[in-house]
Amino acid sequence: MPELPEVENIVRGLREPLVGRRIEDARIRCRSLYRRGSLRVGWLAGRVIVCVERVGKNAVIRLSPEGVWVINLGMTGRLEIGPAGGRPPRAHLHSRTRLEGGDEIRYYDTRRFGHFYVAKTCDFARELNVGPDPYLISPETFRRILERRRAPIKTLLLDQRLISGIGNIYSDESLFFAGIDPRTPGSIVARRTRRLLSRIRTVLDRATAHGGSTLRDYRRPDGSLGRFQEFHAVYGRRGLPCTRCGRSIQKITLAGRGTHFCPTCQR
DNA sequence: AGCTTCGCCTGCTTGC
């Protein structure tokens, strides 16, 4: 469940070892790794990595003279850099990309929900339906997005076309700190957009600074675990006392997702 | 068009 803070940590860790490196050869084990419309990874050969950045929950590797390699890690995707000649564990290893100088990028994904998207164009955000980043969107734009929607705010926050980077953990955490019931229709929340956006950014900032949340699979690029799960206020705390009021945290299902909240503090 | 549900996939947890 790499969300924005986890992907941000991953991207920061990849930047130093990857920028400036030339790709010699890339292979994948299974075609279902490609998102619809993607070029094949063989197309990457000969190109030089010019930058590594995050767009929503995607890691984006930009290439020279042209092209982009977008990696969505799904739930359990993991990127690793190591010597190309070695014998890495093969379980759930789906892709290997050799770099000039002897290293390779390895992509592991237990549940195989992750995807690659390789393209010439830089307009991948439109092609992949990736909406505005929570750090870049203005409160006014965010309000307009929510204004006409009747769906629960939790569902809207999870929709990457509307705002990108927030997943199940950080939607629950943000709504707790904003004091908003996750079932509240978007149109009602629109009045409190400024506060919600501010809390979203604070939660994402803190999570990023703590290296993200490790529930099971996520590792930072250096192999260490994220620590933010120790600070979750509601996520994964069903039945435990609310840190603010002491009443029991409840868990319900919204948009098919486990949703945690405090019925007293969130209205 | 907006909203909801389903299916993909594996491994851990729960219950009998």
Next chain:
DNA sequence: TGCAAGCAGGCGAAGC
């Protein structure tokens, strides 16, 4: 103790 069912969820497709 062992096995089967249940649960977890990012995201696209399908259905209403």
